[in-house]
Amino acid sequence: MVERIRRAFSAFPDGRKGGNNQKYVIEDAGLSAFSVFFTQSPSFRDYQRRMQTQRGRSRTQSLFGVHQIPSDNQIRNLLDMVPAETVYPLLADIGEQLYRYGHLTPFRVLDGQLLIALDGTDCFASEKVSCPCCTQQERRDGSILYRHIALTPVIVAPGQSRVVPLAPEFVQPQDGTEKQDCELNAAKRWLAAWGDRYAAWGVTLLGDDLYCHQPLCEDALARGFHVLFVCKPDSHGVLYEWVSDFERTGDLQTLERTTWNGRQRLTERYRFINQVPLRNHDDALLLNWCELTVTDTKGKEVFRNAWATSHYLHADTVVAIATAGRTRSKIENENNNVLKNQGYHFEHNFGHGKQHLANLLATLIVLAYLVHTTLDWIDVCYRTVRGLLPSRRTFFEHLRALLQYLSFESWDHLLEFMLDELEGKIPDTG
Structure with missing residues (x-):
């Protein structure tokens, strides 16, 4: 799923004119913004603080495949040129x-x-x-x-x-x-x-x-x-x-x-x-x-x-x-x-921009909601972990806390860790 999203984001139009100002690739900006909404973080800045690590690799890199993480202002500037x-x-x-x-x-x-x-x-x-x-x-x-x-x-x-x-x-x-x-x-x-x-x-x-x-x-x-x-x-x-x-x-x-x-x-x-x-x-x-x-x-x-x-x-x-x-x-x-009210912050101004940013970020929020819905269907480990927690809000609270304090090599690693700590077991469907 992450790779499919990365391929789509790599097709984003890049309005930069070239030169030395292209340290960050456009899909990294898109994935960085999407990861904020996927984890239901209330702000770009808060999310970046949670994701940083002293171990040489950001959690955004390991989980979302971001190569280099732009700052929140750089993300907004890069994505402002991308129509929803x-x-x-x-x-x-x-x-x-x-x-x-x-x-x-x-x-x-x-x-x-x-x-x-x-x-x-x-x-x-x-x-x-x-x-x-x-x-x-x-x-x-x-x-x-x-x-x-x-x-x-x-x-x-x-x-x-x-x-x-x-x-x-x-x-x-x-x-x-x-x-x-x-x-x-x-x-x-x-x-x-x-x-x-x-x-x-x-x-x-x-x-x-x-x-x-x-x-x-x-x-x-x-x-x-x-x-x-x-x-x-x-x-x-x-x-x-x-x-x-x-x-x-x-x-x-x-x-x-x-x-x-x-x-x-x-x-x-x-x-x-x-x-x-x-x-x-x-x-x-x-x-x-x-x-x-x-x-x-x-x-x-x-x-x-x-x-x-x-x-x-x-x-x-x-x-x-x-x-x-x-x-x-x-x-x-x-x-x-x-x-609006269950953690996705649809009405929150993550960044308005001068062109397309507001509509693009709203669309990425819809995408994050759809991806979670899809994972609940197709990923048995994800569905089992969600079922072991009392609510959607609790799931995202656990997710954000774990990402703040621990490093995981992949989403599979993260979900298996949650399943283990919740003493859950994937049901045998034959």
């Missing part, structure tokens, strides 16, 4: 390997579909620091907020604790247009870049109400995706007028069932109809609509949401389709929340 898009093929390649070797098979639902959830999230905001990639938000008091917003697609599934991050797409100024970029346009660019690859897998796209927009839905359907987007009354008045008409005529289908959530019995009520227009126009796209309302034993409503989808709805499929729609929340809970 340079890392996207590496992210896609890792996902492709997981798909090819069957690791995504348990994620298939709705007669073999994979679910890719789309959502945008902030990874930087400042009133003072900015770069050409920043989105500018004018506030009511006239001040400007500079933001970096990342569209972070992930593969999700009901009942699966893991999510699989895919290549992101950033909301940023586009050449040839004076308008501010937006999350919806970023989603269209992501579809243009990756639609052919992922639609061939058999994919349903999930998203909130923002994505339930006819041009985006038409684009997704034309590329071979199914869509399953949240559909709210406030933004889809015409569709809900049709739903009300069908309800008055008795043509709106309903289904009710009771479930047990481990604490109390809940009542789920589904309402659904096929072929309703997404907007008030002659060329309106016809999609299928369903709503789920959940009430507790006292009749109190505990959940309500509705979706527009290209999947045909009937009594045998509406429950599974609504369950898939609810899985969209995993992009917030198991992806964005983990990146």
Whole structure:
């Protein structure tokens, strides 16, 4: 895995003009930055302090294959010239390997579909620091907020604790247009870049109400995706007028069932109809609509949401389709929340730069998360060590402490040491 990352980083564009200022190679800068995020260090400087050793070799050299370690400022300067898009093929390649070797098979639902959830999230905001990639938000008091917003697609599934991050797409100024970029346009660019690859897998796209927009839905359907987007009354008045008409005529289908959530019995009520227009126009796209309302034993409503989808709805499929729609929340809970609040410091300013640095470092954080997810699948020693510790946070606390005080020749050496000290044993799988 380290060698695959090194090969990808060696292709980073190097904007230096040559001469005596090229002591460090570009992949060493990339690997040094990646190693910060892989170990969930809170800062470049803190990480370097932890990694240094008096034994003639840095831990970054032995574990990540870095030949010469640049300073934190040198890392930022070197990587500022590297567009985030340079890392996207590496992210896609890792996902492709997981798909090819069957690791995504348990994620298939709705007669073999994979679910890719789309959502945008902030990874930087400042009133003072900015770069050409920043989105500018004018506030009511006239001040400007500079933001970096990342569209972070992930593969999700009901009942699966893991999510699989895919290549992101950033909301940023586009050449040839004076308008501010937006999350919806970023989603269209992501579809243009990756639609052919992922639609061939058999994919349903999930998203909130923002994505339930006819041009985006038409684009997704034309590329071979199914869509399953949240559909709210406030933004889809015409569709809900049709739903009300069908309800008055008795043509709106309903289904009710009771479930047990481990604490109390809940009542789920589904309402659904096929072929309703997404907007008030002659060329309106016809999609299928369903709503789920959940009430507790006292009749109190505990959940309500509705979706527009290209999947045909009937009594045998509406429950599974609504369950898939609810899985969209995993992009917030198991992806964005983990990146921001579970040690990856996604919103921390590791370095903003003057060109591409902020977006590149955010992409390297996504890569670090994907690599840890992948290792949990493919490396039995890694998975066993993780299972012996009570939480992700504890695992990284142990990892950083060991790297500060001890030297290891390789990742295998480190993981075997952890397994030994935890008195663990790799299970015999035959």
